[in-house]
Amino acid sequence: MSADFAILAFFSLMLTYLLICEIFTILFRLTGLTEETARFQVISMLTTCGFTTVESELITSSRKRRKLAFITILFGYIFSVTIVSMVINFFMRLNDGYSFQLILKAILAIIILIIIWYALLRVNFVKNNFDKFISKIGIKTMFKNQHNPIMILGIFKSEVIAEITITNLPEELINIQLKDSNIRSNYNLQILTILRDNDSTIIVNGESILKTDDKVIIFGSLKNIKKLFVKEKDFL
Template sequence: MAAVISLLIIISISLLITRIGTIAFVHTGLSKEVAKFQARSAYLGVGFTTKESELMVKDPVRRKILTFLIFTGNAGVITTISSVIFSFLSLQETGFFSVEMLVLAAGFGLLIFLAYSDFVDRRLSRFIEKLLKKYTYLDVKDYYSLLNLEGDYRVSELKVEEGDWVNQKSLKELQLDKEGVLILGIKRADGEYIGAPYGKTMVRVDDILILYGESSGLKNLEERKKGASGDEEHDDAVSEQNKKKEDQKN
């Protein structure tokens, strides 16, 4: 029984640590989904792609969080494996249809419920955020919440290709703000980054646009091609946005 309880405690602590890592990453500007993936990857030691590694390692605060997750993950994985071995040895002695097996199954069921419970997620997240504010020097601006990314709004990247509607146009010509889409920045192919670009800035092939807006609008823009059909889709998107503004006034 002791081995089974130890296993459940270790898994609970592991879930808590990755939750802390996720919230800490969110406070550094990552979206919740990316933060969750990075926290779990670091804790389990599965590694990242080159692009993701640069994203995480360049930021000094994220490096500290990664170090904490990797260190605790190495200890946690080894301890979990040991507990699993001892748990199954004890189950072999008592039989798989025993009190230990029922406790293990019930414990796993409870952990799964807690892991996917929105109520628990909100309460636990608030508690962890308070602790981070009190005991760390993290920049606790939650950019994910500030941009309302939990709703239909999100930040995405669009790599510009030759036949895209946005190619070889200035931001003034594109008038994406009238569609409800904002360009937060542009990454040039040569590595240059333009933050908060203005109207005369031209969009070129291989540029990566950092966009903010509703999911449906961003998806439409990503699929939009040059020509009359693209212009028509732009006009439709502008009309739809104007309609939403009128509905909000009423």
């Protein structure tokens, strides 16, 4: 393997590594973790650094998170071994006459990698479309209409703002107008927005009826949100 090819391979591997990190972050968010918590957990597992006992309870308390954690850690070990071997191979290929050029190429590759990573995380158009694509695949493969994936958008003391993808509409909400439902009286939840048909916004009022495939932005306690929209066995 030439040094140039080693740089290209290392760049490709690191780009894949960052994409894998973002993909698993989105998948963990679908299980009810905030983006910050999900990314911290994923980075901890991919880098094989582990997490504290308190943090680990977030993973071990959910069957789906345990499965995701196993796959994430497996990816982490594979990437760690591969990256170390590539770095060793790169330095073994260096020679005095070509070292400076290779170092410049390596720096350029790192800069390009940072730009791509920044675009993925900071440019709303890129991030939103990437998140939607991965979420769509994750919902189909992980949940298979068994329960409604929850993504936490914000935390306000004991309440949260969450986005729920309705894949399995609760029986008590089927063909029921919101004014006749028990969302407020029994669960103290407030539906803020309904997204339907390619994320078109539906005006929320008493006559609104939730449908399968809707995305619902809701405010209230996470415990009550799960109580209404999530089958308890799916989080064991």
